Amino acid sequence: MAIIATKRLTRIYGKQAARFTALQQVNLQIQAGETVAIVGKSGSGKSTLLHLLALLDQPTTGTVFFDGQDTRQLTAQALDQLRLARFGFVFQQFFLNSQDTVYENVVLPLKIAKITGLARKKQALAALKAVGLADKAKNKATDLSGGQKQRVCIARALVNQPQIIFADEPTGNLDSVTGAMIADLLLTLNRDRGMTLIIVTHDPELAAMCDRQLQIVDGQLIGGGQDDRG
Numbered sequence: 001m002a003i004i005a006t007k008r009l010t011r012i013y014g015k016q017a018a019r020f021t022a023l024q025q026v027n028l029q030i031q032a033g034e035t036v037a038i039v040g041k042s043g044s045g046k047s048t049l050l051h052l053l054a055l056l057d058q059p060t061t062g063t064v065f066f067d068g069q070d071t072r073q074l075t076a077q078a079l080d081q082l083r084l085a086r087f088g089f090v091f092q093q094f095f096l097n098s099q100d101t102v103y104e105n106v107v108l109p110l111k112i113a114k115i116t117g118l119a120r121k122k123q124a125l126a127a128l129k130a131v132g133l134a135d136k137a138k139n140k141a142t143d144l145s146g147g148q149k150q151r152v153c154i155a156r157a158l159v160n161q162p163q164i165i166f167a168d169e170p171t172g173n174l175d176s177v178t179g180a181m182i183a184d185l186l187l188t189l190n191r192d193r194g195m196t197l198i199i200v201t202h203d204p205e206l207a208a209m210c211d212r213q214l215q216i217v218d219g220q221l222i223g224g225g226q227d228d229r230g
């Protein structure tokens with residue numbers, strides 16, 4: 001069974017004259033362990049789709065299924081729990097607490113999940129080690145390079161051992177060499193741990209490294225969805 005599937009997923013922003021259909025009737029399936037790039041021109045609806053798949057936003061019509069479950073049937077609290085336990089997020093703008101240490105940033109999802117004591121410390125340090133930043137644990141986040149900051153974000157995303165990592169332009173703020181390192185790191189997590197990766201990207205190299213590309217044109221999925229029967 002697909003870990004994520006959508007049926008006629010549609011998102012309309014605004015009302016009346018400002019009404020805009022950002023995503024239209026998207027049907028797709030993503031299997032556990034896949035790496036999927038969401039590609040398309042600026043404004044085509046990529047981030048809109050990612051936010052819906054990650055259950056950060058709700059469709060106007062249509063459905064997202066997670067592990068076969070219709071997510072419309074979940075309460076807000078159940079959705080929060082699901083995201084916290086199963087999803088990790090990486091964004092272009094990092095969203096680190098810059099005055100906190102690297103360790104404090106990475107440990108945050110574990111605190112929210114109420115994991116305490118030695119288990120928390122071990123998990124956070126293991127995540128930092130996985131991204132090659134164990135030696136920077138005590139540094140302030142603000143003192144890191146762009147590539148290092150993104151590695152902290154990846155450590156934070158994987159610290160809860162999620163099933164899926166959602167990334168929105170994870171290499172967008174990085175030079176090409178650093179971007180390639182980050183792309184490699186994400187793909188390594190998929191290979192070594194089986195984490196499903198769903199990545200919005202303008203970076204053709206990163207997109208080509210993924211198993212599959214979902215092509216979005218004007219809010220419609222024109223290729224790569226696996227299931228377009230609707």
Ligand SMILES: Nc1ncnc2c1ncn2[C@@H]1O[C@H](COP(=O)(O)OP(=O)(O)OP(=O)(O)O)[C@@H](O)[C@H]1O
Nearest residue numbers: 013014020022040041042043044045046047048049
């Ligand atoms: N909150 C919103 N209210 C109104 N329109 C929105 C909103 N968010 C996005 N849009 C519009 O929906 C369309 C799709 O936006 P989206 O951010 O999904 O595109 P994108 O493909 O991710 O673009 P980019 O590559 O530039 O990030 C755009 O035309 C955008 O202006």
